[in-house]
Amino acid sequence: MADVLTFTDRGIYCAAGDFYIDPWRPVDRALITHGHADHARAGMGSYLATDAAAPVMQHRLGPQARIETLKFLEPRQIGAASVSYHPAGHVPGSAQIKVTVKGQSWVVSGDYKTVADGLSEPFAPVPCHAFITECTFGLPVFSWTPQDVLTDQINGWWAANAAAGRFSILGAYALGKAQRLLTAADPDIGPILTHGAIENTNEVLRAQGIPLPDTIRVTPDMNVKDYPGALVLATPGAMAQPWARQFGRASTAFASGWMALRGVRRRRAMDRGFVVSDHADWEGLNTAIRATGAQKIFVTHGYTDPFRRWLTDQGYDAHVVSTDYTGDTEDEA
């Protein structure tokens, strides 16, 4: 039997429907799991994404991008392939894409996490014959802090700084991570300031009806000293730039799955490192894979070699696929 999906140098391809999933080179028809830059790239003839993912994609790719939308679980026939999108729990609107051809179902996970973040549509396992999964954190050393503990850690840190009259600058990726932290922050502690790149994303998400706490955009003409003790959400890039200096002797923190590793925390040289990721941890990956019931597993990005070996040991027919996804960079994960 022919494979439902094949791996080409442009991306994951479905011959039966003549489309690509998260391609990294220009193609006519691209099915997109979510709006992160390594999955939704510019230059595609057309895009198909969930209605919740589309606004951010449109914002990032520009008005000329042709984006068609569909709802979660809505069936769509493309050529000889049946397609549906299922929540991946990664960021708002992020999907796993299920493709069925002649009774054979394959699922592309995109990026995903199995724990609820209070913001994204919660991950739902999709039964299938073959599962194409990320494994950014595919080693047993990665085990995430539970959301409630994390919330206490972040608010505790912020409150202590606010009491001392210091700003709390928290670095996080602009789409997903930043809003998740916003949702966790306790607005009773003080005002929340945002870097422009994050606030742009906030505006898009608010416009599509996702509730987020009130935030104040940092602009060149404002005096941030008017907001003493504020929480400042910044992109990882901005934290290293002169922009961050206007906050004086602030306490700095970074939120990423990589903060689980002491060496990385020390290299980042922040005052605090919060272990929080929008990718699945070791336990999450294993649970998700088991729940699909799939025998055939392809791992795309992350610690692919050891993870494949582990899956093989567990009795799966596991393979490594090389892709151009870069979700394993420190800033994003």
Next chain:
Amino acid sequence: MKDFAALFARIDESTKTSVKVAALAAYFRTAPDDDKLWTIALFSGRRPKRMITATKLRVWAAEAAGLPDWLFEESYGIVGDLAETIALILPKPKGTSDQSLTDWITHIKTLSTQDEPARRAGILAAWEVLPTQERFLFTKLLTGGFRVGVSQKLMTRALAQATGQDEATLTHKLMGNWTPATTTWTDLIDADDPTADLSRPYPFYLAYGLDSLDELDPATDWNAERKWDGIRGQFILRGGEHHLWSRGEDLMTDRFPELAQLRDFLPDGTVIDGEVLAFRDEKPLSFNALQSRIGRKTVPKKLLIEAPVILMAYDLLEHRGQDIRKQTFTSRRKELEKLIKAVPITTPIRLSASVPFTDWNALAAERDRSRELHAEGLMLKRLDSPYLAGRKRGDWWKWKVDPLTIDAVMIYAQAGHGRRANLFTDYTFAVWNGNELTPFTKAYSGLTDAEFREITAWVRKNTLQKFGPVRQVTPHHVFEIAFEGINASPRHKSGVALRFPRMLRWRKDKPMAEANTLADLKEMLATYG
């Protein structure tokens, strides 16, 4: 251990001294005495003995986590630290524990007296109730290796803030061979007399490197002497017993048994700051000779004859039981001279002679003679200066001779550890030997983080071959290597060994063909070896 774990996290993650000191001071104000004592002990390198092998811990942890050994190893390779790997791969804790740092250390001591099955059970039980960060620290205590990103100086500053005592006094109190088993917080910190412990050394006064002679005028305010190339030591004679301390607070008394003779000729209540030097015919031997004595706890007779040592005396800190550090250098020096004059010439002690000079130019000429005298350069000490504690600017300066340098080609690269994991920071360098490149040294410091990142990216693209963690790279980049000395070494392919090699500069301007040759190195060996 929660408070200790929180403290550790704060000072480990931040690079700001203000954050570290504040966290430590807050801890010293609130923690129970025995925990404070242990914290000081751990942070000043007084580690508990390793009670279990790393191999055993690895196996037990993998079993407890239900993971195959290869996956443990794979994880260890990424994390780079055994205790951290263990803390991370074990399942989330099942219970909780309110036990203190001291409780856990006591637990470890008890386990070390038990047989292996009991140890295993005790360790697994601990792992089961401790959250990740505490589990990491507990495992660090088991393996005996405990390093933290806080200097003794910062810890003492925090302790001063918390106790209201001054830093120099506290520094003195923390010196010596105490352990939490031999003292209490009250005796160590609250007690008034730091010399109550007869073996306790004074904090060493350390000099900064000289930036400019201009600030030193007039020259008549200064004493110059050689900066000898040996091991800085503090000789203590009190209550008829003698002790020899290194600057790193290692007790070296038994390694240099010949210095025991000093007991017979120096008055009781004498503390001398000096340099332990291999010495014969009134001349220092090369550092190589002393090297053969370092690291040996006991010394065979043959070595005592081949590499006899003396104490080259720099300064007198205690005289007839009185702490005289507040007196001027001139007056301390006068007393020191008197002491040494009264000692027979056969006794292994000498006064580090002053180097007379009329102006700075004359002194610069003296400095240029350093290498031939087996000295590292000159020390400048202000005549009216007291003997301070720790590294201080102003009254003492070291004026080292410029390092030797050589341009070499990088041929191997290896990734660093910890903070530098993921970066290639350890390089092997070679010089030309005809058309071949002969490796002669390794170096791993001296570049900026940005340079390390740049080279790391280059190494990834230019790897010829991998040997485990080591990568052979395309010979291309030239670096200027600085070093303090050169010795013959039959163990090395190049026939030479360098002292303190480090990267001075990345010579992007220099083509590989213009790197130095093995003949150049041999010539340096002939001149300076």
